[in-house]
Amino acid sequence: MTNSTPKTMGQQFGRRSWAEPWKIKMVEPLNMSTPEQREKAMVEAGFNTFLLRSDDVYIDLLTDSGTGAMSDRQWAGMMMGDEAYAGSRNFYNLENALQTYYGYKHILPTHQGRGAEHLISQAVIKKGQYVPGNMYFTTTRLHQELAGGIFVDVIIDEAHDPVDLHPFKGNIDLVKLENLIQSKGAENIAYVSLAGTVNMAGGQPVSMENLKALRAMTDKYGIKLFLDATRMVENSLFIQEREQGYADKSIAEILKEFCGYTDGAWMSAKKDNLVNIGGWLAVNDWALFEELRNLVVVYEGLHTYGGLAGRDMEAMAIGIAESVKDEHVRSRVGQVRYLGELLTDWGIPIVQPVGGHAIFLNARAFYPHLKQIEFPAQTLAAELYLDSGIRSMERGIASAGRDAKTGDHYYPKLELTRLTIPRRVYTQAHMDVVAESVKAVYDARESTSGLKMVYEPKYLRFFQARFERL
Ligand SMILES: *Cc1c(COP(=O)(O)O)cnc(C)c1O
Numbered sequence: 001m002t003n004s005t006p007k008t009m010g011q012q013f014g015r016r017s018w019a020e021p022w023k024i025k026m027v028e029p030l031n032m033s034t035p036e037q038r039e040k041a042m043v044e045a046g047f048n049t050f051l052l053r054s055d056d057v058y059i060d061l062l063t064d065s066g067t068g069a070m071s072d073r074q075w076a077g078m079m080m081g082d083e084a085y086a087g088s089r090n091f092y093n094l095e096n097a098l099q100t101y102y103g104y105k106h107i108l109p110t111h112q113g114r115g116a117e118h119l120i121s122q123a124v125i126k127k128g129q130y131v132p133g134n135m136y137f138t139t140t141r142l143h144q145e146l147a148g149g150i151f152v153d154v155i156i157d158e159a160h161d162p163v164d165l166h167p168f169k170g171n172i173d174l175v176k177l178e179n180l181i182q183s184k185g186a187e188n189i190a191y192v193s194l195a196g197t198v199n200m201a202g203g204q205p206v207s208m209e210n211l212k213a214l215r216a217m218t219d220k221y222g223i224k225l226f227l228d229a230t231r232m233v234e235n236s237l238f239i240q241e242r243e244q245g246y247a248d249k250s251i252a253e254i255l256k257e258f259c260g261y262t263d264g265a266w267m268s269a270k271k272d273n274l275v276n277i278g279g280w281l282a283v284n285d286w287a288l289f290e291e292l293r294n295l296v297v298v299y300e301g302l303h304t305y306g307g308l309a310g311r312d313m314e315a316m317a318i319g320i321a322e323s324v325k326d327e328h329v330r331s332r333v334g335q336v337r338y339l340g341e342l343l344t345d346w347g348i349p350i351v352q353p354v355g356g357h358a359i360f361l362n363a364r365a366f367y368p369h370l371k372q373i374e375f376p377a378q379t380l381a382a383e384l385y386l387d388s389g390i391r392s393m394e395r396g397i398a399s400a401g402r403d404a405k406t407g408d409h410y411y412p413k414l415e416l417t418r419l420t421i422p423r424r425v426y427t428q429a430h431m432d433v434v435a436e437s438v439k440a441v442y443d444a445r446e447s448t449s450g451l452k453m454v455y456e457p458k459y460l461r462f463f464q465a466r467f468e469r470l
């Protein structure tokens with residue numbers, strides 16, 4: 001094992017170590033717990049890490065959504081909130097930041113990403129239309145389905161294989177897409193739903209080359225192309241590192257070029273944009289924007305605040321400018337990689353290559369003796385919490401839900417437990433503690449039994465489902 005060697009990660013991998021481009025000014029003390037306390041908390045939470053109280057958690061890797069640390073500049077910006085009902089100056093700052101860094105013409109703030117997904121799904125999808133995309137995302141697909149759409153996964157096959165080292169596992173399979181268009185007819189495709197660094201595939205990026213070919217195909221058939229820009233900044237780093245011709249371009253330049261091939265985007269600003277709450281929707285087409293502006297006042301708020309306080313929009317505007325800086329993205333993804341390299345060194349099965357925002361433990365490979373309906377990934381998340389108070393989340397059969405028509409469970413190929421790293425929050429020492437806990441749970445894998453679901457909510461069941469030990 002390499003964990004006992006005194007070498008730094010940099011020396012070990014033949015490169016210089018990186019460090020964060022910030023220092024700590026304020027700390028938030030954490031609660032430590034005993035194994036008995038954790039057992040009690042886990043049973044009370046129905047073996048669902050979403051139902052734990054955060055006070056009972058030591059290192060919280062549930063999600064990178066809204067859990068990042070804001071900068072002193074962003075906090076200062078909060079004090080500059082203009083809480084006017086209409087035309088807040090902070091809206092114009094946000095609009096300006098989005099036009100500058102993402103390049104879209106027309107902007108609507110929303111309370112968070114799913115608010116934007118709701119609006120665009122309702123505005124663009126006609127009942128019975130198909131929505132092809134590079135793997136589903138929970139809230140995205142649900143809003144598409146609630147609007148009457150039928151989601152079709154057209155991601156490349158490599159994305160479903162946790163050990164395939166394809167550098168752009170988020171790419172769309174253009175043959176699958178063209179077959180769908182030709183069999184259903186272009187008029188029956190609502191739009192192509194493209195996501196940067198595909199979350200459910202392990203945070204895997206889309207290449208610029210794939211996007212350009214996709215744009216050419218959608219143009220050929222007159223189909224719109226919308227982007228889930230939630231982690232597009234992180235996707236841009238992978239393009240810089242892995243794609244020919246981009247090594248000398250900045251993250252900001254790559255981001256803007258990428259968005260330039262799309263007709264619009266929705267965003268969970270709680271991820272890349274470094275705020276605790278917020279989202280936005282952006283399109284280039286004026287007629288569509290008018291329709292979305294009609295909808296935003298019904299569901300979110302006036303088009304210059306969309307469910308957000310002025311101060312939240314200001315923090316977002318500042319966060320956007322910080323989020324596209326090369327040194328920020330490198331250190332953010334670098335920390336994820338640090339954890340990934342430790343686990344890989346120790347032979348622990350994780351999705352490869354390591355993605356941008358999280359480590360995905362391959363729960364099938366942890367627990368080959370468990371059937372998928374015994375919730376291996378949910379089990380692994382529970383075991384990690386019991387071992388050390390680390391909170392992770394399931395991305396497998398519980399998250400996948402049921403087929404709306406047949407009522408059967410979806411059985412996704414990937415059965416993963418996600419360790420999601422919040423932005424600018426934890427240190428390298430926290431990552432060491434996490435790696436050691438994963439190792440301890442891995443070593444105890446053969447004596448671990450699975451779970452059964454005893455309560456199942458109707459929508460997005462993974463959030464509130466309850467389980468018991470088998
Ligand atoms: C989080 C997320 C969303 C939904 O955004 P919320 O802000 O949680 O409503 C949509 N797409 C992706 C890829 C996400 O990660």
